[in-house]
Amino acid sequence: MTSESTRRYLRIAATPITLLFLLALIALALGFGWKGLTAPMPGDVIPPCVPTDVGKNLTTKSVSVNVVNGGYTRRLASDVGKQLTAKGFNVTATGNTDDRVKQTVIVGAAKDSPEVKLVAGFFQKAVIQVDTAKVDHSVTVKVGTSYEGFNAKAPTSIAVNGAVCLPAPSASPTPTPGSSTQATPAASGSSNS
Template identity: 40%
Template sequence: MRRWVTPVILILLVAVLAFGLWWGWRMLTHPIDRAPNGCVTTSASTLTTSQVQVRVLNSGTVRGRAASLAQDLGAKGFPVVSTTNTSTTVDVTTIVGASADDPEVRLVAGFLPGAKALGDGRTSHLVDIVINDSFGGMRQDAPTSIAVPAGTICVPTAGSSTTP
């Protein structure tokens, strides 16, 4: 019996190694599955808060600021995807979307007086809000909808996300 144990273990180890090489080569040579656009383009004359997904990032040292803002935005109808801290530092509240002129960025900006809007070309149309220690709070009387001059909006699909 002992005579067969070593060759059997050796054969099993070689089989595991061969499988690992095959799988690794397959993953290396196959095309990468790209995530879908992350949003659905629809016709609309107005954009409402319920159609804009936001992520709130706290770049300051005051704990709980992102969660507090997320709760306030949620009360206004915004679907809040996540809240977290970030190592990115900002001088003023910063709103990041596909472009600074997109309707979803302008709608969020109405709730955050003095915020700076930036665009990074993202395709998901998810809107990031980066706040710091000097964040003064949300404007409660901001409009919950905005006119869309182009007549089309890109509404994020469930679960779409962009790395902050």
């Protein structure tokens, strides 16, 4: 075998080896990119609940609620949020959801959680849905096209035994002397909320 034919075979063998190396490098880069793309954002991490001694009763003022509209009635989530706020609940957000629901759905950490039972009492024919990702023990109310109404006569407290797991207090700025801050009800999303 001559040196010319040896060089020729090396060039022929080098091309597929180089291509395989480049493909492996691209696959590795795609893997790292996908991992970075699908990783949760630091702001998306929900802090776990904090065991809180609320005495013998959990009251509405200790419960955080989000209200979303999964139907077609305009401003329904906003209206329901105002009703819950009037009963003492801490309504943290109102808006719309892409999840279409007919009857009211109460979403919480567990069906027997006191905060879920307390919120559910304000809605007629509500279905309770468990979401184990709700580690902060907040409650989401999904109102829909067959909304049955608000039960204004529901009790604003529920008996509990021991500490209750509640959302961690939010880090809101403390007003400085001379500044005026006004608490506003939860912001509504689009006009459907």
